[in-house]
Amino acid sequence: MKKICGPTLSICGIILSVWGVIQLAIMGAFFYVRSVNLVEDVPINEADFISHPEMADAAYKQQAYNCWVCAALYVLLLAFSGHQMMVNIRPAPYTGM
Amino acid sequence: MGSLFRSQEMALCQVFLQSEAAYCCTAELGELGVAQFRDLNRDVNAFQRKFVNEIRRCDDIERILRFLEKQCQKEKVPILRLGENPLTPSPRELADLETTLEKLELEMKEFNTNYEALQRNNMDLLELKHVLRKAQTIFDTGEMGAIQDSASHAELMNSLTSRCGPVASGSPPREASISFMAGTILASKVQAFERLIWRISRGTILVRCSDIETLLQDPHTGEDVRKSIFFAFYQGEQLKSRVKKVCDAFRATVFPCPDQPQDIREMSIQIMTRIEDLKTLLGHTQQHRQQVLTASAKNVDSWTVKVRKIKAVYSLMNCFNIDTTQRCFIGEAWCPTQDLERIRMALLRGSEAAECSVPSFITPLKTNDTPPTYHKTNKFTSGFQAIVDTYGVATYREVNPAPFTVITFPFLFGVMFGDAGHGLVMTMMASVLLWKEKVISKQKDMGEIASTIFGGRYIIFLMGLFSIYTGLIYNDVFSRSLNIFGSRWSAQRSVYNLSEDAANNDTTFVFPTFQLDPTNTSSDYIYDNGPYPFGLDPAWQLATNKINFSNSYKMKMSVILGVIHMLFGICLSTFNHTYFKKKINLICEFVPQVIFLSCMFGYLVVLLFYKWIVFTADKSGCTPGLLIGLINMFLLKHQENPVNKDGTECTIYSFYPHQSTVETILVVVAVLCFPWMLFGKPLYNRWHTKRAHYSEVHNIDEATTTESSTDDGHAGDGFMDVMIYQGIHTIEFCLGVVSNTASYLRLWALSLAHTQLSEVIWSMALARGFAFNSILGVPVLFCIFSFWAIGSLCILILMEGMSAFLHALRLHWVEFQNKFYGGNGYPFEPFDLRQIHEGVMPEPA
Numbered sequence: 051m052k053k054i055c056g057p058t059l060s061i062c063g064i065i066l067s068v069w070g071v072i073q074l075a076i077m078g079a080f081f082y083v084r085s086v087n088l089v090e091d092v093p094i095n096e097a098d099f100i101s102h103p104e105m106a107d108a109a110y111k112q113q114a115y116n117c118w119v120c121a122a123l124y125v126l127l128l129a130f131s132g133h134q135m136m137v138n139i140r141p142a143p144y145t146g147m
Numbered sequence: 148m149g150s151l152f153r154s155q156e157m158a159l160c161q162v163f164l165q166s167e168a169a170y171c172c173t174a175e176l177g178e179l180g181v182a183q184f185r186d187l188n189r190d191v192n193a194f195q196r197k198f199v200n201e202i203r204r205c206d207d208i209e210r211i212l213r214f215l216e217k218q219c220q221k222e223k224v225p226i227l228r229l230g231e232n233p234l235t236p237s238p239r240e241l242a243d244l245e246t247t248l249e250k251l252e253l254e255m256k257e258f259n260t261n262y263e264a265l266q267r268n269n270m271d272l273l274e275l276k277h278v279l280r281k282a283q284t285i286f287d288t289g290e291m292g293a294i295q296d297s298a299s300h301a302e303l304m305n306s307l308t309s310r311c312g313p314v315a316s317g318s319p320p321r322e323a324s325i326s327f328m329a330g331t332i333l334a335s336k337v338q339a340f341e342r343l344i345w346r347i348s349r350g351t352i353l354v355r356c357s358d359i360e361t362l363l364q365d366p367h368t369g370e371d372v373r374k375s376i377f378f379a380f381y382q383g384e385q386l387k388s389r390v391k392k393v394c395d396a397f398r399a400t401v402f403p404c405p406d407q408p409q410d411i412r413e414m415s416i417q418i419m420t421r422i423e424d425l426k427t428l429l430g431h432t433q434q435h436r437q438q439v440l441t442a443s444a445k446n447v448d449s450w451t452v453k454v455r456k457i458k459a460v461y462s463l464m465n466c467f468n469i470d471t472t473q474r475c476f477i478g479e480a481w482c483p484t485q486d487l488e489r490i491r492m493a494l495l496r497g498s499e500a501a502e503c504s505v506p507s508f509i510t511p512l513k514t515n516d517t518p519p520t521y522h523k524t525n526k527f528t529s530g531f532q533a534i535v536d537t538y539g540v541a542t543y544r545e546v547n548p549a550p551f552t553v554i555t556f557p558f559l560f561g562v563m564f565g566d567a568g569h570g571l572v573m574t575m576m577a578s579v580l581l582w583k584e585k586v587i588s589k590q591k592d593m594g595e596i597a598s599t600i601f602g603g604r605y606i607i608f609l610m611g612l613f614s615i616y617t618g619l620i621y622n623d624v625f626s627r628s629l630n631i632f633g634s635r636w637s638a639q640r641s642v643y644n645l646s647e648d649a650a651n652n653d654t655t656f657v658f659p660t661f662q663l664d665p666t667n668t669s670s671d672y673i674y675d676n677g678p679y680p681f682g683l684d685p686a687w688q689l690a691t692n693k694i695n696f697s698n699s700y701k702m703k704m705s706v707i708l709g710v711i712h713m714l715f716g717i718c719l720s721t722f723n724h725t726y727f728k729k730k731i732n733l734i735c736e737f738v739p740q741v742i743f744l745s746c747m748f749g750y751l752v753v754l755l756f757y758k759w760i761v762f763t764a765d766k767s768g769c770t771p772g773l774l775i776g777l778i779n780m781f782l783l784k785h786q787e788n789p790v791n792k793d794g795t796e797c798t799i800y801s802f803y804p805h806q807s808t809v810e811t812i813l814v815v816v817a818v819l820c821f822p823w824m825l826f827g828k829p830l831y832n833r834w835h836t837k838r839a840h841y842s843e844v845h846n847i848d849e850a851t852t853t854e855s856s857t858d859d860g861h862a863g864d865g866f867m868d869v870m871i872y873q874g875i876h877t878i879e880f881c882l883g884v885v886s887n888t889a890s891y892l893r894l895w896a897l898s899l900a901h902t903q904l905s906e907v908i909w910s911m912a913l914a915r916g917f918a919f920n921s922i923l924g925v926p927v928l929f930c931i932f933s934f935w936a937i938g939s940l941c942i943l944i945l946m947e948g949m950s951a952f953l954h955a956l957r958l959h960w961v962e963f964q965n966k967f968y969g970g971n972g973y974p975f976e977p978f979d980l981r982q983i984h985e986g987v988m989p990e991p992a
Contacts, residue, residue: 069572069936073625074928086634087627087688091917113917116924123929 063131070124078117157518172497180979332399521975539970561613570614709891716966735827
């Protein structure tokens with residue numbers, strides 16, 4: 051029940067992690083179905099793209115997995131921020147004189 | 148039911164209040180909050196008003212309440228914030244409140260002084276304890292004996308004999324009785340103290356000092372101070388008095404210290420018991436004080452609100468007149484005619500509460516003063532009404548732009564913001580504010596920025612929703628497009644068989660940028676299922692000429708939206724003209740304005756739609772330039788179309804039959820509107836006054852001729868005034884038509900800026916997160932995503948959002964409202980006691 055972040059930082063953490071979870075999950079899905087609009091983000095150059103299409107598929111899939119793992123990391127961040135939020139709302143019992 | 152279209156009808160009323168029932172009736176009116184009272188005693192000094200004593204009593208009570216609040220804050224007792232609104236108490240309760248609070252104040256002050264005295268006592272005892280302990284160490288180790296036997300003692304004796312010659316020479320060297328003085332002094336003054344004693348005693352007094360390790364607390368200031376103990380050993384009464392004087396000068400406390408060890412021990416034990424007793428006493432006092440404070444903390448808020456309400460009621464009653472019989476208060480108030488019945492009921496309730504048989508009543512008055520403007524809004528519309536009122540409060544009974552602003556403002560914001568992802572984030576944040584509405588509105592001490600944002604939560608919510616809509620139309624989600632329905636573009640032509648070229652493994656091969664051809668001769672654009680159903684085709688996001696296309700589209704859209712918005716504003720002015728019974732304005736202002744705007748930019752809008760529909764990709768080389776065409780139209784320059792290589796006409800100047808005739812007619816009509824607007828109204832006014840004057844003279848047979856001459860003079864002046872006013876108005880409108888339409892191009896400009904900024908942030912930030920083709924990319928993506936999100940939030944949503952908000956607001960305030968809005972009214976500020984509960988003090992008008 052240790053307080054590491056103040057209330058403002060935990061609220062920011064919650065907002066950021068909710069956004070991150072939703073967006074990274076959706077982007078991972080778009081990478082997985084090899085969406086054309088993300089073709090400039092895939093780390094493969096144009097010549098390899100055309101001559102070796104299976105490399106392009108592998109690159110897309112790798113980015114999809116990256117996004118999903120990041121989404122999972124953001125779930126952890128959400129849990130941490132939520133926990134800090136709880137600690138801040140219900141302060142520790144008053145033990146001083 | 149009030150309507151937001153115009154401000155409410157107001158009536159100036161006189162309120163007659165029975166003197167016994169006056170307080171209760173005013174309180175009831177305050178709880179109702181629908182009457183704005185005028186101050187009838189404006190020229191009376193504040194100290195000469197009738198209820199100045201009551202107000203002074205209220206001020207005293209407020210002072211005591213502030214004192215209590217400060218005490219509560221010092222002792223960290225939480226003050227309970229009220230949920231509900233306590234009703235205004237009767238005057239009897241005021242007296243009760245006074246006595247209770249005065250008693251509380253006395254009690255608290257007594258507590259404080261006693262506590263301080265006890266603490267001072269405590270500190271003295273603690274110092275004494277330290278002194279005794281030190282004395283014990285000195286005497287136990289026999290230092291005293293050492294002093295007596297040491298050589299320094301002999302020196303002392305010698306110096307004493309040499310100085311006090313005649314006194315000591317006669318007596319034999321005896322065991323001198325060395326007495327000492329013990330006490331405490333501030334640690335910072337020790338050096339000076341020792342030096343002064345050395346000088347005064349010429350070295351015959353021995354001073355021993357040592358610091359007290361623990362910090363002591365000064366009871367008065369509450370700070371921690373460091374003190375030292377000193378022992379001054381001396382002989383003789385003279386030195387004793389000198390030491391005493393020095394101690395007094397340095398404000399050192401001197402303690403009576405025995406020199407025998409047993410005495411010291413006894414004294415120590417006594418001191419310890421006294422300290423223990425004092426500690427328990429202090430504890431009890433503190434506990435009692437906490438109890439009293441906690442008990443009063445429960446009521447402090449309710450008392451504060453009650454006192455403020457009483458004070459507000461008495462301040463208002465100071466504004467009333469007393470009639471000659473001294474039995475009746477008369478007040479004047481503006482109130483909405485719809486609420487007269489409610490006010491009568493409130494007065495009835497007040498009379499019943501005061502148990503008064505003679506009723507108080509309210510009667511409307513006839514007056515020529517302009518009433519205040521009152522718009523009945525709810526929590527949703529109040530935000531939009533506020534942003535309209537910021538520019539200018541509507542004239543009484545004028546058309547209110549606010550209900551239209553509810554939709555047009557977020558829509559124009561959305562056109563400029565145009566990103567579905569950012570709009571979604573904005574909507575989510577606003578919906579959190581809406582969800583927690585009740586909780587947040589109870590908080591009283593939000594900052595100014597936070598309360599502004601909270602007040603505009605519905606506006607932000609709607610802005611976000613419209614941004615999602617326009618974002619889907621522009622097909623822009625965080626600068627990427629969504630392919631929901633299947634793109635209609637596909638590269639089919641075999642010329643673009645790039646795999647062959649790439650297979651040559653030519654490392655210097657540069658991929659060309661190729662064009663997808665939408666004309667009928669190729670099959671790059673698939674028409675079968677119709678165009679992309681909603682919004683921009685997602686293929687445009689990957690095109691290098693996306694900006695060329697979107698610029699053209701957005702500029703045309705801005706002009707179309709601008710002309711529609713302005714036409715709508717001009718049409719709203721008809722409601723004002725008919726309501727204020729100025730039919731002449733309809734004919735001489737509304738009609739020429741509409742014709743002028745339509746002939747110029749309405750015609751341009753029609754041409755825009757015509758060009759969009761008629762000209763296909765096949766004719767893309769021969770499309771007319773509309774802006775050049777408009778300029779040529781006004782220069783009455785009609786050029787011939789050139790001829791293509793294959794003999795067809797290249798329609799770049801004239802693209803529909805009889806175009807030159809139509810355009811000439813439009814120009815002539817538009818130019819004719821100018822003198823129509825300029826001279827129509829003044830001429831009509833002059834003719835009207837002449838006709839009235841003529842019929843007057845005709846009817847009155849023996850009219851004096853002097854009247855007619857002065858009338859002529861008046862009519863002459865009036866004509867010049869109207870002429871000047873109309874001239875300014877006409878020129879402003881005509882020039883404004885061009886400049887305002889161009890001003891709407893900011894819809895395009897901001898939308899472009901937003902798109903480009905969004906794309907830059909993505910490619911600079913988030914795209915770097917995708918650079919690793921392995922699992923190593925995960926931590927990189929994790930960090931970069933948060934940077935990108937924070938950057939998006941701060942730059943794109945907050946900064947661009949504020950910018951688009953401001954520009955949409957300006958478009959409304961200037962381009963839309965100057966077509967019909969007067970904005971010369973003053974707002975309705977009713978006497979409302981409910982505001983006190985929210986922490987706002989009302990001022991009597």
